[in-house]
Amino acid sequence: MKIFSNFDSERKKEAYKEIVEKYGEENVLVLNKSFLFLFVKVIIPVFWWFIAVFWLRFLIFINLWEDNTIKALFTLFMLLLYLFILTISSVVKYYIDYKLDFSVVTPEYLTRYNQTWFFKRDIKSSYVRNIKTITIVKNSFWYNIFNNWNLIFLSEWDREKWDWEIVLHYIQNPEGKKKEITRIMNITF
Numbered sequence: 001m002k003i004f005s006n007f008d009s010e011r012k013k014e015a016y017k018e019i020v021e022k023y024g025e026e027n028v029l030v031l032n033k034s035f036l037f038l039f040v041k042v043i044i045p046v047f048w049w050f051i052a053v054f055w056l057r058f059l060i061f062i063n064l065w066e067d068n069t070i071k072a073l074f075t076l077f078m079l080l081l082y083l084f085i086l087t088i089s090s091v092v093k094y095y096i097d098y099k100l101d102f103s104v105v106t107p108e109y110l111t112r113y114n115q116t117w118f119f120k121r122d123i124k125s126s127y128v129r130n131i132k133t134i135t136i137v138k139n140s141f142w143y144n145i146f147n148n149w150n151l152i153f154l155s156e157w158d159r160e161k162w163d164w165e166i167v168l169h170y171i172q173n174p175e176g177k178k179k180e181i182t183r184i185m186n187i188t189f
Contacts, residue, residue, distance in 0.1 A: 011100070011113065012030070012100070012102050012113070015102075015104065015111075015113065016028070016030060016104070019104055019106055022106075023106045023107060023108075027106060027107055027184055027187055028104065028105070028106055028184070029104070029105040029177070029180050029181060029184055030102055030103070030104055031102060031103040031104075031105070031151070031168055031171055031177060032101075032102050033097065033098050033101060033169065033170045033171075034146070034148050034170045034171065034172035035172075036142065036143075036146045036148045036170055036172075037094070037097075037098055037148075037169070037170035038094075038095075038098045040142065041090075041091070041094035041097075041098070042091055042094050042095050042098065045091050046091060049082060049085055050082070053078050053081070053082045056078065057074070057075065057078050093116075096115055097114075097115070100113070100115035101113060101114050101115055103166075103168055105128075105180075105181050105184050105185070106128075106184065107128065107184055107185065107187040108127065108128060109125045109126065109127060109128060110125065110126050110128055110131060110153055110166060110181075111123060111124070111125040111126075112124045112125075112166055112168070124166060126153065126155050126166060127155075128184075128185040130155040130156045131153050131154070131155040131185065132154050132155055132156065133152075133153075133154045134151060134152070134153055134154075134178050134181060134182070135151070135152040135153075135154070136149050136150070136151060136152075136174045136175065136178060137149055137150040137151075137152060146172075147172060147173055147174075148170050148171065148172055148174075149171060149174040150167055150168065150169050150170075150171065150174075151167070151168040151171050151174050151177065151178065151181075152165060152166070152167050152168075153165070153166040153167075153168075
């Protein structure tokens with residue numbers, strides 16, 4: 001689905017295809033958010049909102065169990081309220097992040113694609129020769145259990161004063177990814 005030029009659900013495939021044509025498949029690594037991100041940021045909140053709406057509806061039905069018109073109107077109201085809460089909450093944003101945010105490592109660039117909302121996307125690239133360190137940060141219990149950590153790339157300033165850090169959250173098997181990134185970055189192209 002493409003909405004204007006900023007929201008394109010096929011952008012990852014297109015970007016990957018372009019990059020593989022230039023560098024070859026073995027010299028490209030795509031980093032995505034792990035399933036833990038989807039589970040913690042989308043599935044659990046949707047589940048809890050569903051439970052809350054269900055119990056509220058159940059409590060009302062106990063008190064109004066004979067009037068079907070009120071039950072139907074209340075059920076419709078609760079459904080609309082549930083959809084509204086999900087829409088305005090960060091659940092939609094997190095789902096967009098899960099599906100559309102990704103980073104690509106090539107022998108020349110580290111590029112992060114960040115779809116912030118429907119009409120806002122930013123792409124941040126850094127030359128791999130400017131990257132000085134790759135740090136793996138363990139910062140929570142769940143990250144450790146599910147082998148998800150943050151990867152932080154520190155580089156010399158590329159364009160702007162504060163454009164020296166790229167942080168990738170919820171990366172599955174970061175130690176393996178770091179080895180692969182290092183291998184790709186050391187390829188002379």
